[in-house]
Amino acid sequence: MNQTGPGQAAGQGEPADVGSLPGGARAALEAVLMVIDQPATAAELAAGLNLTVDVVEGLLADLQQEYNGYTGKAPDVDSASSQGVTATPRGFELRNIAGGWRIYSRAEFADIVAGFVLEGQTARLTQAALETLAVIAYRQPVSRARVSAIRGVNVDSVVRTLTQRGLIEDSGTDPESGAILYRTTSYFLERMGIGSVAELPQLSPHLPGLEGIEEFYDAGRM
């Protein structure tokens, strides 16, 4: 999907040359970021802007820094001369989460923004839900029975709630037991502000080889 210009999709002949518009490619990228309602990858953005992924990644990094106040330069000022000038951050930030880029209001203004954004306010998870989510996040794909075994309690209703909240999802069935396996969703990554589950913090270092425990488990399963 890389080479097809966005203009064509819209039913116009020529793909627009983003460089010729005021503000150039950087402003065009900003314009697109204004209308996306879910994170977009650099590749998707590049395809839409008819630019290479490398160029788009460079622009995204620039914008991110600029919004964070690392450079106070106006977009057309020579970048070498003013790079590193520190200004105050903007009220929003550009973040790369779950593989996609998106604009967020800055966390410092949470109290103020919350007053304007009623929807999307999510109730906090209970301790039981958090622990179940943690086990699933670190052991995915995993069956409810396995999560129950680790937590020592029945987790059925908690798993249902986590699914409804969009934090976990069905990822097929275990070929042996036929049990449904669960994994975390990209919405979970988004809520955690990370790019992939590999970025989750390490489990306590003093936990003796978890692999060994898994074997114990299977032996001791009911």
Next chain:
Amino acid sequence: MNQTGPGQAAGQGEPADVGSLPGGARAALEAVLMVIDQPATAAELAAGLNLTVDVVEGLLADLQQEYNGYTGKAPDVDSASSQGVTATPRGFELRNIAGGWRIYSRAEFADIVAGFVLEGQTARLTQAALETLAVIAYRQPVSRARVSAIRGVNVDSVVRTLTQRGLIEDSGTDPESGAILYRTTSYFLERMGIGSVAELPQLSPHLPGLEGIEEFYDAGRM
């Protein structure tokens, strides 16, 4: 960070002092404008930011000019000295439409944005969207949380798609929970070829109504 932790989020007693936050009132205003879906009036913004309407109107005019490229100054530079310096415009603009302010993608980039929006769009609803629409049609007015509970998955993005497609709309808020309620539109009736929702075929009486659903599903909610 600042004194009031962002984790405390909505509903806290003390109005934050926007001046003490990095970027000050201007950045706080930007944060709000970046995430609101419906245009907000200067009075609404002033109330939420705990500022006077005059101050907010001044800031709005400043931001509008800055986004349009009339001043390339960094937000913390003294405004008098650099007023009028012309830089390139940003990819977004702040517009006042019928008294309400909202950030939009800049009109110059409409072709590029349109191409991006249309990329990958299909003329068909997904199964998930169809099922969600069916639940809303038969149980309207209904909140997203309730539809999520019935379908067992998070329906946020599907509801957005259905709204965008003009098949459902906001019909006020639930007096108890404050959640937005959704109902089908007249465009939906048109597509179905019926005159009113009363003409939808009867469902089996054994299916749980909303009350039944509440009992059935809420037991597992947290």
Next chain:
Amino acid sequence: MALSTVTDEFIKYIKGLQQLGEEWALDEASEFLVIAATLLDLKAARLLPAGAVEDEEDIALLEARDLLFARLLQYKAFKQVAGMMGDTLDLEAGRYPRQVALEGHFAALLPELLWRHTPEQFARLAESALKPKEAAPTEVGLAHLHGTPVSVKEQAEILGGRLRAGTPLTFRALTADAESTLVVVARFLALLELFRDKAVAFEQLLPLGDLTVRWTAGAEGWSSDHLSEEYEEQP
């Protein structure tokens, strides 16, 4: 597993905590010592010739203890990361994504919707979407391996019926017709309940000898309604 690896990692971890001024470092350290001692104990027991260990049972006990500790540790680790995840989720909840409705002129460009559903098809779709979902199976069902569930209450009623006549009966006689061990167990539990309610008395002349059960509650003095609720809940 190599104990030294675990120990080294752990000491590093504890040092890190102490530098941060974490008070619970001591707790963690002592807990670790207990576990390390258990593991060492077990290792030593395996290495030494048979004389050092009393018998196989000791090893089994050690292994059971080890397993228990391992489970506790794992659970504790998950509890800990759950706390960290909760904090992260709270912090991130303060960042609101821009997800605004598509501007009207862009929405108008979307291709016209293809709609092929008749109201009847749509209704069927709604029916299937609204039908309460059966809880998905967590495991392959084992129900077919067991007989029908046995109710302690039911068995108590059967026993009551036989004993009310007044003739004492032995446990052996009372369970002679039991079609499965489960029924025997249920009848035994039922007898304990009856004993608690002072509806029966036991006599056993010799250790491991026949247990004789005698009805003491009178003809109408007891009903199974007294039976404790705990037996009615399925695990």
